[in-house]
Amino acid sequence: MPPAQGEYPLGTSQIRTGTFTLMTQLTPARAMTAPALPDHAPVFLAPRGTTRPWYDLSTVDPMSLTYDDVLLAPQPQTEVESRRRVDTSVPFGPWRLDLPVVTAPMDTIVGDDMLALFEELGGCTFWPRCDDPVAVAVAHRVRFGPGVRCAYSIGLGDRPESTIELARALADAGVRMILIDIAHGGQARLVRTLGALQSHPDLAEVVFVTGNIATASQARSYLEPEPVATYVRVGVGSGGLCTTRLIAGTGVGQLSAIFDVAGTGLSVIADGGVRHPGDVAKALAAGSQVVMIGSLLAGTDETPGEVIDDGHGPRKFVRGQASFSYMIDNQIAVDKHRAPEGEAGFVPVKGSARTILTQVSGGLRSAMSYTGAANLAEFRRRAVFTLVSNATLFENQPHIFRR
Template sequence: MPHIDNDVKLDFKDVLLRPKRSTLKSRSEVDLTRSFSFRNSKQMYTGIPIIAANMDTVGTFEMAKVLCKFSLFTAVHKHYSLEQWKEFASQNPDCLEHLAASSGTGSSDFEQLEQILDAIPQAGNVVTGEMVEELILSGADIIKVGIGPGSVCTTRKKTGVGYPQLSAVMECADAAHGLKGHIISDGGCSCPGDVAKAFGAGADFVMLGGMLAGHSESGGELIERNGKKYKLFYGMSSEMAMKKYAGGVAEYRASEGKTVEVPFKGAVEHTIRDILGGIRSTCTYVGAAKLKELSRRTTFIRVTQQVNPIFSDES
């Protein structure tokens, strides 16, 4: 029988972090690097736990070259060939510890993945604690959390299914950490403050798509119109992506993504520095000397307005 859960679920836009007493004298004192030991595979990882999404307009080799300089992670999209992987690996050996191969679930996908690298068990996407627990107990190290919050995702509109991202992250992190597992907050971030909120809510990693789209290192066609440059950015379940890789939208399903033209932003390095600078500033406001401490120092307050709207540019 249908049931209504009357508990209010919240998104990043519904809250702000409450500032707290801090002894930090400078943002430069904040350590954003984290080290992880994964429950099931026993593998280790050290880096700044921000991930470029496994979309062909974001998770590119070009993106990985820049992100690895900052010790950020790239989930490389699954449409590179084995030969392309070999060439990249031979030319960029220092990047390999900061990237993973994305894969589908068909037999050819598994064969390709085995050829590229040993898979680090990850699973997703889910939004509830019980599914997180089931996946971790089934062997996954990291669970991707998020259904429908992405900037070019239309799943919620097409299906009516979803979960506000902040609440999803908080509930799933609680479930995962109780089993010594980890989660990735996937989607819903539109600014550095949202990334900080995801970490504050308990995310171990934060995956970004739209915030990294539109750069020189991003995939997607570069378009020039009326003297202005744009880059195409689309969801991997969009009609454009399915036409590109599957010959079109299968008659039994609907497209669950859209295509947008993102104003060209130039090199991604500036955006990365802006994101990392914002998170360091968050940590100083709440008194967290390390990123790992941020969730323990976080108190969210409900708000009705995030910013002063007098000027339309909220960047």
């Protein structure tokens, strides 16, 4: 029996023509309009040159997909003749990014050197939570100029008034984008606070980013009864240093989470699960506006911290923001009510993050040329995914040295 109306994943024609079209008729505070639903649902390659929508996969649970489960199928009769001719730029809040990649707000990944590199390459930096984000923002405007592409992270205070007060101070310092940085973006308290922030007259020029979420039902809480968010981080438990799925048993396959949330019309920041440059291309093809990377940059020259060599080669320290190390350093209690959900340790030094970001940019351009897409909007429309077997996953690797 087919699902009843409204039970299909958001982004399908059943939803676009069903009850959820009412979202476009809302008149929320700040004249914020509900996002337009995508006109295209991600599709998978099927036999004899046909395709099928992602939610109609018959051989695998469609909500279990990760980056390693898929490849992008090369397309026929493409007009893009060179990687140099594709446009990887994307609008992102108050800016336009040349590289649709942003940093994760991690204190062992992001510092002034990483911010400077992302400024140069056209990405965006998410500054981690700190004791005085206003002072940091002022210093960045002095060093990098008033147009610095940096979002600043704040927590969800005990009272909405305290969160609004901090956000107003950041806005007075010239900040254009603020991240409400919490692990569980499905909290009703977060939705209420976002509504208060969006409606405040002193914050009309600030873009707020929220999350993390992993399902369309969570996304709808930001849209109904009125939209209170535009950009949302998507990913629960998929980070390279995250243990949420092991400790809390909670999460959704990262690619499926992107499919599901992007179908609501919210602008997705794909957060977590990126282990290879090609994963960035897959995330963007799946519907992400930008891709957030953290552990991929671990050990690079631009990350904060000293290089140590204790006989195991030069290494640098890295930790998740929910690790025991971070919790101790930031006076976060570890007791029966809270367990660490992240790891910490040392990774080999990798050299400059520029090399990694160049691979990401080049890989994205190559993926777009295989798809025949001149820009990212075309990339999302033209992309066709294909499921891979375990044998294909092995075949994906340069296997001549594995015999």
